[in-house]
Amino acid sequence: MRLCYKTYKNNESPKKALVFIHGWGGNKNSFSPFVSRLKFNTHIEWFLPEAPYDLNDHKIDGIKSTPSKKSWTFKKQDNQWETEEPMKMLDNFFSQEIFNCYKSENVFVFGFSQGAAICYEHIMGMDVKFGGIFPIAGFFFEKTSRKKVSIRNRQTPIIIGHGINDLIVPIEKSEEAYRKLVGENANVTIEKYNGGHKINMKYIKKIIRMIDE
Numbered sequence: 001m002r003l004c005y006k007t008y009k010n011n012e013s014p015k016k017a018l019v020f021i022h023g024w025g026g027n028k029n030s031f032s033p034f035v036s037r038l039k040f041n042t043h044i045e046w047f048l049p050e051a052p053y054d055l056n057d058h059k060i061d062g063i064k065s066t067p068s069k070k071s072w073t074f075k076k077q078d079n080q081w082e083t084e085e086p087m088k089m090l091d092n093f094f095s096q097e098i099f100n101c102y103k104s105e106n107v108f109v110f111g112f113s114q115g116a117a118i119c120y121e122h123i124m125g126m127d128v129k130f131g132g133i134f135p136i137a138g139f140f141f142e143k144t145s146r147k148k149v150s151i152r153n154r155q156t157p158i159i160i161g162h163g164i165n166d167l168i169v170p171i172e173k174s175e176e177a178y179r180k181l182v183g184e185n186a187n188v189t190i191e192k193y194n195g196g197h198k199i200n201m202k203y204i205k206k207i208i209r210m211i212d213e
Contacts, residue, residue: 003093004028004050008036011043016131016211017102019047019094021123023113023137025055025069031112038204041212049093051114052086072114073141081141087122094126104128108211112136112199113169120177124149124186129156134207136161137197139173140180149186157210158188161203163195 006028022030028050035046051070073081098107108131111119116138124133129152138160149158158181162174174190181188193200 001052001089002096003052003089005093005097006032006048006050007045008032008048009043009045010040014043014045016042016044016106016108017047017098018044018211019049019098019107019109021049021072021109021111021115021118022051022070023111023115024071026051026112026115027068027070034199038208040208044211047098049090052089072118083121083141090118090122091126094128099128105131108132108134108207110134110136110207111138113138113197117141120148124153124156124158126150127152129153132157132159132207132210134159134161135174135177136199136203137163137166137169137174138177139169140177147184149181149184154185155187158186159203159207159210160188160190161200162190162192163198163200164192165195166197168197 020031020035028048032048051072053071053074055069055071072086073083076082109119109123116135117140119133119135120138121141125148127150133156160174160178162171164171171192178188178190191203191206193203
């Protein structure tokens with residue numbers, strides 16, 4: 001199974017790829033209006049992959065939904081969350097759609113909420129060096145002593161963002177992630193901003209300046 005995705009570029013000859021991994025209940029269109037309005041000086045192409053699982057099909061936590069609402073995982077019969085299958089799909093997506101066109105150092109990955117969890121649990125552990133990784137309002141799927149950051153991404157800028165009034169994913173989840181990554185000597189910073197479970201424009205503009213360098 002291949003992931004569906006949407007693209008948007010600000011020039012016919014983009015130099016950098018930006019990947020936005022949506023959260024629980026989102027889809028490939030969730031952040032399309034948002035990213036298309038962001039202004040970059042550099043030539044970029046956005047990739048907006050869609051999670052493979054319909055909430056309706058797997059009845060995550062008993063919640064029924066329309067097929068347009070997706071998740072990156074589902075609870076299996078043994079009450080464990082499925083993570084291996086979607087991570088393989090993401091690996092294939094990156095290798096077939098991204099790395100065929102862009103050097104990994106020119107690829108920047110954003111993740112919101114459950115998408116940020118994907119950044120923590122898989123993206124920063126991949127055996128390629130990314131240009132930057134930006135988990136927003138995220139969390140760890142599970143507590144583990146396993147290292148999160150691969151050797152190749154030890155110097156990759158990781159900028160965590162989280163609203164201090166987030167009632168859906170408490171900011172303590174990002175603080176926990178920050179401490180874990182600091183303990184692994186990762187190149188990580190955390191930006192705390194006013195607001196709830198959302199993306200802050202001051203945070204985004206800081207990242208845009210970094211990508212434009």
